[in-house]
Amino acid sequence: MNGSQFTSAFARAARTLTLASLAVLAACTSVTPTERPVSDVTALEQRARAAVDAGNFAAAADLFTQLAAASSGTTRVEYLLEAARSAADYGDTALARRRLGEARSGASAAQQQAIVVLGARLDLAEGRPQAALDALAALPAVLPEQAQRDAAAVRGQALFRTGRPVEAIRVLVEREVWLTDAESILANQRMIWDGFRASPTPAPAPAPTTGDVVVDGWLALAPLAGTSGADLRRSLLAWRQTYTTHPAAAGLLADLLAAQRSTAFPSQIALLLPLSSAQRAFALAIRDGFMAAHLRNPNNAGTTVRVYDTAQAGGAAAYLQAQLDGADFIVGPLSRGEVDQVVEQAGFVPTLALNYSTRDTSFLRSFYQFALAPEDEARAIAAAAIAAGARTAVAFVPSTQRGNEIRNNFQAAFEQAGGELLDWYPYEPALRDFSAPTAALLNVTRSRERHRRLAANLGVAVQFPEPRRREDVDMIFVFADEPGPARLLASQLRFYGAGDIPVYATALVFDAAAQVFNPGSAARNGDLNGFIFADTPALLTPDAAARDLYADVRSYWSQRPVDPRFYGMGFDAYGLIASLYASDGQSWTIRGMSGDLSLDEQGRVRRVLPLAQFRNGRPVALDVSIQPIDTRALTGRR
Known part of the structure; x- marks a missing residue:
């Protein structure tokens, strides 16, 4: 940074009055021949603020000067200060000093302090750092917070230029305590x-x-x-x-x-996967999908991919080794625990972790997270159910921490969109008889209890119709890690007369491996007929790239029929690199194998998913046009 400029973040931070307060002050001034109507002042100020945001400081200085001419009192002074700051931002210190001189008349005590700080900034820009320090020394020890931050910025830079780095560092380290956003x-x-x-x-x-x-x-x-x-x-x-x-x-x-960075795409990519662990099958699928995308990239000649086995060295050690080996971009690791480990080292080399960390990563730059998270499925289901008219729901989820997380995520999304989760049942993952859970959640158990109590009170046998289920449920949400629980639940729902209630389930109720590796067996899902589920577009609405990928999977890797979603995840992970590396995390949306992918404020890749319904044992994609529910407060991991 040269002597005549500050960072844009500091320049913006120096502007202390908001647009609203300035407009109010302008409205309170008396009308003179040189003044403009309030509406004109507001429009002119909007133009001045827009010029600042666009970096057109010369225009901003002129517009703020016009605003000062149309104002009086402390409002006039504030506009002159803004004009001086803008002039300083583009290096015209002479103009900035003229505006400061004009601002001294009628300035409040706080504005006089701001004039001193800005004058010291001009001293610094003119190559007189000691004069800047002398000016700042005259300020009181206690200043308004903004003036304190601005003064510290000038003082720190002046100390550096007078050869006092330790003092300069202390001043600016203390200043950082007062800053609240990552940019500042x-x-x-x-x-x-x-x-x-x-x-x-x-x-x-x-x-x-x-x-x-x-x-x-x-x-x-x-x-x-x-x-x-x-x-x-x-x-x-x-x-x-x-x-x-x-x-x-x-x-x-x-x-x-x-x-x-001198290239739009990294020259060396590190892929971190647990290739010799219990997760080997999934790791190999991700690796193979990743390499398939790499080989399809027509511009891959200048890029090498090195694969590291985190099961041998550990996630943190492999991550460090990849950096030492010169990786320009790192993909992985895969397990949640290893992602948490590398967070401590992250922020140095752009990284796409293949899971969501449990730690706060909002402060990290260039650290992104991508997962086949069922939270994305829960949000898609909530949005689709609301679009279909559902307003009440019950849920079946495993009696695990993960089950609770997904149920909470679905409930947040469903209720944010206007629905209500009436009840849920936490089933044991190993359960093979869903009669009791189904009866309990549909209130059939209560109906039977009323029958027994009535018979006991009367002391005689009472003829009672078949127990009735509750009638206030518009939909049923099911989270399962495999198709088995959903099949068992389906038969019980029909038994208790609830077969007409729409059932929405997460992706793993669908045995995708059977469809890809043994298409002839895919029709065995007849007991799930009517179930609606969210899944990846590569499985439900495959395009040419997806069809080609799964054709390769069948040709080369049929001996290990793992969940094909992980091949698509690897393919997408490679596809995300270009967007993340070139744009440094700027917002975008791309169509991937795993969903319509976008980046949220936490650096997490979110998926918008299509839905399908089982008909005659096969999934049939649904033409559902829905607006995805806001995901900013809804986070998850797999």
Whole structure:
């Protein structure tokens, strides 16, 4: 960062009055020949704010000057301050000083402090860092929070330029405590890194120590500010091994490396999978789908893929080795536990984990997560049921933590869309007789109990019609990890006269392996006729790429008929790399084998799924046009 500029994040943060408050103040001024109507002032200010957001600071400075001419009192001063900031943003310090001089008349105490801070910023931009420090020294010890942040930014940079890096780091490390969003925190860390580069004296090696691990970590980074390319990458990785939990390890390192990317697609990809574990079959399917996508990529000549077995070295060790080997992008690991392990190292090399972490990853840059999560299926089911008119539901879920998570996820999505989950039954996963759970959830058990109590009270046998089920249920939600429970449940629903209630189930009620590897046996799902389920488009509405992939699966890997969804997951994982690597996590939506894929605010890949219904033992895709339910608060993992 040169002396005449601040980061855009700092420039935006310096603007203290909101549009609404300024409009109110403008409305309270008296009308003079130079003033504009309030509607004109509001429109002009919107143009000025838009110019700032677009980086057109020269236009913004002119527009804010016009606003000041149409205002009076502290509102006029605030517009002049905005004009001065905009002028400083594009390097016109002379204009900025003129606007500051005009702003002194009629400024409030807080505005006078803002004038001092901005004046110190101009001193810094004009190459007079000591003058900036002297100006800031005159401010009171206690300032409004925004003025405190702005003053600290100027003071930290001025200390760097006067050859006092330890003091500068302390000031900016303390400033980071006041910042609340990832963009501002990264901009503050960038300020320290740029301070090393702007320092008049080279950083000593080895770095001095102060006893403060955060400050010492920054001082250890200082000698690296003059390196680049492969040397910078190796040095940053070595630094991170020592300062694993340092604030800069999560954000700044990834940002520095991202700035050096010279290609739109990585030249070396690492694929981390548990190839020699109990999950071997799934890992091999993901690997084979991944490599199938790689081989289909017409531009793959410059890219190599290295596969690491996390079952041998462990997820964390394999992840570190992939970085040491020079991976530009890492895919994996697969298990939830290993994903949690690599989170501690993540943020350095762009990574697509193949599961959802249980930890907070919102602070990490370039760390993404992709899973065949049944939460996506639950959301699709909730949206489809609501679109079909359902407003009440009951649920069958396993009596496990996972079952509770999926039930909670379905309930949140269903009730967010206006439905109500009336009741649920947690069944034992090994259960083979669903008569009791079905009777209990449909209130048939209560009907029988009323019959017995009546007979006991009368002391005689009482003729009683067949027990009646509840009539307030619009749909039944079923979560199962295999087709067996759904088949058993289907027969009991028919037995208790509930065969007319729509049943929606998660994907694994469908034996997809039988359809792909032994198509002739796919019609054996007749006992599930009527069940509706959410599943991947590669299985329900396959396009040419999906048909080609599964043809290859049958040709080359028929000896290990694993769930074909994992082949599609591997294929999609490769397809996601281009979007994640080139756009650095910007929003997008792509059609994949596993669903319509998009990225949420947590860096998780979400899937919008089609639905199908079993008819004559076979799944038939449904033409259901639904709006996916908002997923921001609905998270999950498999």
